[in-house]
Amino acid sequence: xxxxxxxxxDQGEAALVVEFGDVVDAELNASVLALDxxxxxxxxxxxxxxxxxxRSLLVHYEPLEVSRDALIDWINAVIAGSDRDEATQNDNDAxxxxxxxxxxxxxxxxxxxxxxxxxxxxxxxASLLGLPPTSLAEEHAAAGYRAYMYGxxxxxxxxxxxxxxxxxxxxxxxRGPTPEGAVLIGGGLSLIATNPMPTGWYVIGxxxxxxxxxxxxxxxxxxxxxxxxxxPIGAMTFASLxxxxxxxxxxxRRETAA
Amino acid sequence: xRARLYIRAAxxxxxxxDAGRFGYSRYGVTRAGPMDEAAFAAATRAVGSAAAIEASxxxxxxxxxxxTLAVAVAGGAFDIRLDDAKLPPGCFFPLAPGARxxxxxxASGAWCYAAIGARFDLPLALGSLSTHARSGLGPKPLAAGxxxxxxxxxxxxxxxxxxEEPWLAPDAxxxxxxxxxxxxxxPPESLEAFLSCEWRVGARSDRMAxxxxxxxxxxxxxxxxxxxxxxxxxxQVPGSGAPFVLxxxxxxxxxxxxxxxxxxxxxxxxxxxxxxxxxxxxxVDREEAVAARVALKSKMAAGASxxxxxxxxxxxxxxxxxxxxxVVSGRD
Numbered sequence: 001x002x003x004x005x006x007x008x009x010d011q012g013e014a015a016l017v018v019e020f021g022d023v024v025d026a027e028l029n030a031s032v033l034a035l036d037x038x039x040x041x042x043x044x045x046x047x048x049x050x051x052x053x054x055r056s057l058l059v060h061y062e063p064l065e066v067s068r069d070a071l072i073d074w075i076n077a078v079i080a081g082s083d084r085d086e087a088t089q090n091d092n093d094a095x096x097x098x099x100x101x102x103x104x105x106x107x108x109x110x111x112x113x114x115x116x117x118x119x120x121x122x123x124x125x126a127s128l129l130g131l132p133p134t135s136l137a138e139e140h141a142a143a144g145y146r147a148y149m150y151g152x153x154x155x156x157x158x159x160x161x162x163x164x165x166x167x168x169x170x171x172x173x174x175r176g177p178t179p180e181g182a183v184l185i186g187g188g189l190s191l192i193a194t195n196p197m198p199t200g201w202y203v204i205g206x207x208x209x210x211x212x213x214x215x216x217x218x219x220x221x222x223x224x225x226x227x228x229x230x231x232p233i234g235a236m237t238f239a240s241l242x243x244x245x246x247x248x249x250x251x252x253r254r255e256t257a258a
Numbered sequence: 259x260r261a262r263l264y265i266r267a268a269x270x271x272x273x274x275x276d277a278g279r280f281g282y283s284r285y286g287v288t289r290a291g292p293m294d295e296a297a298f299a300a301a302t303r304a305v306g307s308a309a310a311i312e313a314s315x316x317x318x319x320x321x322x323x324x325x326t327l328a329v330a331v332a333g334g335a336f337d338i339r340l341d342d343a344k345l346p347p348g349c350f351f352p353l354a355p356g357a358r359x360x361x362x363x364x365a366s367g368a369w370c371y372a373a374i375g376a377r378f379d380l381p382l383a384l385g386s387l388s389t390h391a392r393s394g395l396g397p398k399p400l401a402a403g404x405x406x407x408x409x410x411x412x413x414x415x416x417x418x419x420x421x422e423e424p425w426l427a428p429d430a431x432x433x434x435x436x437x438x439x440x441x442x443x444x445p446p447e448s449l450e451a452f453l454s455c456e457w458r459v460g461a462r463s464d465r466m467a468x469x470x471x472x473x474x475x476x477x478x479x480x481x482x483x484x485x486x487x488x489x490x491x492x493x494q495v496p497g498s499g500a501p502f503v504l505x506x507x508x509x510x511x512x513x514x515x516x517x518x519x520x521x522x523x524x525x526x527x528x529x530x531x532x533x534x535x536x537x538x539x540x541x542v543d544r545e546e547a548v549a550a551r552v553a554l555k556s557k558m559a560a561g562a563s564x565x566x567x568x569x570x571x572x573x574x575x576x577x578x579x580x581x582x583x584x585v586v587s588g589r590d
Contacts, residue, residue, distance in 0.1 A: 012547065049283060
């Protein structure tokens with residue numbers, strides 16, 4: 001459910017949760033990111049960091065530098081202002097890699113190999129979904145996604161937009177570490193992972209792209225709120241793009257929808 | 259010869275920490291930073307450094323190479339020795355080449371900070387030197403044989419001093435919490451049990467989270483929430499009903515309801531609890547939490563007092579001077 005007005009919840013005396021609703025929803029997430037963008041742009045006194053998630057923004061602040069009331073007034077003014085006029089806000093964000101979503105209508109095209117030799121769980125997931133593995137891959141690659149949020153580990157990017165036919169219950173117990181660059185599905189969402197970690201999601205593909213690399217500036221490729229699509233590639237292409245990405249090259253690209 | 263800090267021995271979980279990795283939680287990056295911020299501040303301020311070595315109960319042993327280093331130690335009531343001489347748990351002293359600093363678990367406390375009057379000549383990861391072992395950011399946990407290159411050495415003091423930090427005074431009072439943000443996911447009986455029972459710090463406790471052993475806390479609205487951001491001190495209750503308190507190495511977001519949050523002024527005191535020790539929680543409102551924060555910050559702003567210890571360090575002389583009993587109070 002999306003609330004009529006955001007709820008302000010304390011998480012201790014130095015963090016405020018601005019909750020816009022209690023579901024995973026693109027419009028709700030857009031409200032979270034619009035507020036986050038205002039924080040990145042204006043960096044109000046006393047605010048240390050903001051953490052955007054699916055449905056809320058966590059504002060870490062120093063109550064000795066800014067009062068909770070003043071912070072809420074500022075947030076309410078931003079929300080009222082962005083309802084009135086979204087067009088006047090230009091993309092002049094915080095420096096470095098802490099930028100908000102680009103508003104150019106383009107989508108990231110992420111190369112993804114669905115070959116069962118690389119996509120370790122695709123046969124198992126397809127069988128659970130009652131689909132041939134090739135159909136699972138085609139449906140996953142045909143959909144358009146939105147980066148809702150990062151979580152779990154650096155560069156783990158949670159994506160909305162998974163077709164309902166691919167919604168799959170997560171495993172009861174986590175499987176062993178996922179391979180680097182795993183593309184996963186679980187619980188109605190898709191996910192691009194970076195470093196190997198145990199998870200209850202299903203590995204249905206692998207991308208050679210590094211969503212996080214300290215060898216690159218900025219180290220994070222995709223900002224929350226940006227659009228993505230997957231481009232199927234074969235195992236040979238995967239190997240060559242993987243080698244190039246290992247050298248620091250960006251092998252994904254941005255493309256405006258025709 | 260270039261100045262370095264040589265690690266002669268290190269137990270598990272000895273890491274370098276600075277204030278933490280800020281600004282990247284939006285990309286899934288953990289803040290890390292010290293478990294006990296007030297103790298970290300006491301050590302780093304004494305030598306003017308931005309980072310410190312955080313030791314746990316496994317302890318560690320250091321030596322200086324190439325220069326005499328200014329070293330400050332603060333934290334729980336650890337057993338601190340400069341060669342054979344016992345120093346108080348909060349201390350500031352010169353570490354000359356050939357001398358050996360040993361930090362071992364003492365009477366109480368789980369974390370101890372050794373700050374060096376210098377800058378570690380190590381690469382920053384995302385603007386921070388803090389080790390987050392799980393994601394591989396920052397330097398690896400320290401191990402015997404490591405030698406940390408140092409730059410910008412601060413002058414070492416002439417002799418050892420005790421650091422007295424009133425804000426690290428022992429306090430067995432309950433740990434204060436603010437309820438929420440998801441206290442509405444629990445029935446009144448669970449909230450009552452949480453606030454009235456004695457909890458034991460479980461064995462599965464580390465820099466990421468402290469497990470709490472006690473009654474199982476039932477949920478009233480299920481145990482899954484749509485993931486949201488989580489701070490250090492947030493107390494999550496998963497489906498098992500066994501709460502855990504998120505600590506410095508927590509993930510930046512979580513999907514379990516948070517029944518309460520430890521207030522900032524009590525986080526360090528909570529962090530210093532050891533596995534098997536017991537703790538109670540007391541509910542406070544935001545005003546009291548902010549007042550406690552103001553009180554702690556103003557005590558810290560007043561600064562530490564340094565008391566010179568005997569010029570020629572020896573256990574006998576220290577004991578004879580009756581200094582130890584006066585300053586060992588750190589966290590016992």
